[in-house]
Amino acid sequence: MKYTIYFFLRRLSQIITLIFFCCLPWLYTKDFNLIRGNLFSLDIINIPFADPANSLQVSIFSLIYGGLPGIKILIGAGLVLLIAFLLGRVFCSFICPYGFFSELIHKKNIVDKPESESKNTFLYKLIIFICILLITGFFSYPLLTIFSMPGSMTTAPFQFWAIADGGIIACIITLIFPIIILVFESYIQKRIWCRFICPQSVMLGLFSKILPSKYLGLRISWNKNACSCKKENPCRNACSLALNPRKLTGPERRDCVLCGDCLKECSKHGRALQLHILPKERINHEDKPMDSPGIR
Amino acid sequence: MSIFRPPLRPPGAVEENLFSHLCIRCGKCIAACPYHTIRLTGGFSKNRLLPHIIPREHPCHLCMRCTPVCPSGALDPSLSDLAHARIGKAHMLKHKCHNFIEGDIMCTTCFDRCPLKRRSIILGHGGIIPVITEACVGCGVCECTCPQNAIIVLPENYPAPEGAIPHVKAGTWS
Numbered sequence: 334m335k336y337t338i339y340f341f342l343r344r345l346s347q348i349i350t351l352i353f354f355c356c357l358p359w360l361y362t363k364d365f366n367l368i369r370g371n372l373f374s375l376d377i378i379n380i381p382f383a384d385p386a387n388s389l390q391v392s393i394f395s396l397i398y399g400g401l402p403g404i405k406i407l408i409g410a411g412l413v414l415l416i417a418f419l420l421g422r423v424f425c426s427f428i429c430p431y432g433f434f435s436e437l438i439h440k441k442n443i444v445d446k447p448e449s450e451s452k453n454t455f456l457y458k459l460i461i462f463i464c465i466l467l468i469t470g471f472f473s474y475p476l477l478t479i480f481s482m483p484g485s486m487t488t489a490p491f492q493f494w495a496i497a498d499g500g501i502i503a504c505i506i507t508l509i510f511p512i513i514i515l516v517f518e519s520y521i522q523k524r525i526w527c528r529f530i531c532p533q534s535v536m537l538g539l540f541s542k543i544l545p546s547k548y549l550g551l552r553i554s555w556n557k558n559a560c561s562c563k564k565e566n567p568c569r570n571a572c573s574l575a576l577n578p579r580k581l582t583g584p585e586r587r588d589c590v591l592c593g594d595c596l597k598e599c600s601k602h603g604r605a606l607q608l609h610i611l612p613k614e615r616i617n618h619e620d621k622p623m624d625s626p627g628i629r
Numbered sequence: 630m631s632i633f634r635p636p637l638r639p640p641g642a643v644e645e646n647l648f649s650h651l652c653i654r655c656g657k658c659i660a661a662c663p664y665h666t667i668r669l670t671g672g673f674s675k676n677r678l679l680p681h682i683i684p685r686e687h688p689c690h691l692c693m694r695c696t697p698v699c700p701s702g703a704l705d706p707s708l709s710d711l712a713h714a715r716i717g718k719a720h721m722l723k724h725k726c727h728n729f730i731e732g733d734i735m736c737t738t739c740f741d742r743c744p745l746k747r748r749s750i751i752l753g754h755g756g757i758i759p760v761i762t763e764a765c766v767g768c769g770v771c772e773c774t775c776p777q778n779a780i781i782v783l784p785e786n787y788p789a790p791e792g793a794i795p796h797v798k799a800g801t802w803s
Contacts, residue, residue, distance in 0.1 A: 373653045384653070398650070406653065473650070503669070
């Protein structure tokens with residue numbers, strides 16, 4: 334029952350975020366000043382939040398050219414990474430508009446058998462992120478803004494509302510790239526962007542990972558003794574990011590977006606997967622994950 | 630924005646090469662501008678999502694509300710003096726200005742409208758013909774209001790267009 338509420342709140346958050354950013358340019362015309370910006374840099378009642386990947390790029394180039402990065406960028410990125418540290422990648426499942434559409438499209442796909450968990454997803458994302466930074470540096474082309482889905486998707490409404498400037502065309506141009514990727518994901522039935530490409534998830538994932546499991550922080554844990562599933566893997570089938578939740582420390586916190594799909598599925602079986610903030614003591618001390626060749 | 634003109638940035642912008650790297654494309658300067666002067670660049674060029682100004686359509690009124698909201702320092706957040714806005718420089722084209730072409734019309738529209746009147750534009754040639762000085766900040770009010778489109782604002786350090794009247798020294802009086 335409680336995971337239904339969690340799922341409902343999460344979906345509500347995604348929808349409200351989407352509607353809010355679509356209406357924000359109109360709200361400016363009504364002198365709304367409490368929240369300003371987009372998901373590149375957002376001020377909520379003067380508290381700055383910033384896209385950590387773009388903040389890193391801005392900071393690197395500030396330092397290269399001899400200045401200090403803007404203080405709001407540093408604080409904004411710091412706050413976002415602190416949230417990732419404490420709560421995991423909740424941004425991806427509660428806020429990110431691309432994640433919202435990607436998740437909806439994936440739900441429409443019927444997965445016959447789960448793909449094997451890719452061990453190198455983070456490495457691919459890291460390499461792509463570094464290449465983008467290098468290309469931006471050498472060619473002065475802002476590739477990272479095109480690869481930043483939350484930022485560019487929340488900029489599109491700005492362009493749309495500037496109708497007198499031919500803004501609808503500019504809005505469509507901004508949205509072409511996310512739409513192409515979503516269509517591709519629908520075709521191949523995998524959430525490739527969030528798993529293999531997204532630069533924001535590199536930063537969020539790094540800071541999610543560094544919190545040890547014995548400390549307070551939002552995470553999903555797996556109780557091996559309560560797990561009633563033997564050969565079948567309903568939780569793994571349910572995960573849209575092809576993660577394996579059945580590990581002693583739960584799904585990899587660097588990759589898990591806390592969408593709750595595995596929790597919902599597990600609640601129909603043994604309830605071995607739990608979402609919690611307080612640290613849970615390890616039930617057992619074995620190192621092998623559930624589905625390693627030695628244990629079936 | 631015409632592809633033949635380099636983009637003009639909001640007041641207090643760092644130099645152009647650095648601007649593209651520092652601007653985080655948050656759009657807060659665009660939201661802060663009460664005159665809807667600052668626009669978001671579209672398309673796929675390297676200027677995409679950067680703020681720009683087209684003075685002929687919407688000149689900057691130098692209210693300086695954009696500079697403090699910039700989080701990354703692409704616009705100098707400490708800038709509040711409009712005399713240091715550094716948007717660009719206005720150039721008066723002799724072959725278009727009423728005061729220089731054949732006819733009976735004498736015009737001081739640019740001088741009358743300039744927010745930094747008697748500093749950025751003075752009345753020279755015996756106090757009758759507007760002349761742009763080096764103190765011009767490039768707000769573009771003159772370009773917007775000129776009935777002959779005889780003024781063009783270009784970024785600082787950009788070569789003056791053909792037929793442009795040279796700027797006089799700042800601090801020159803009529």
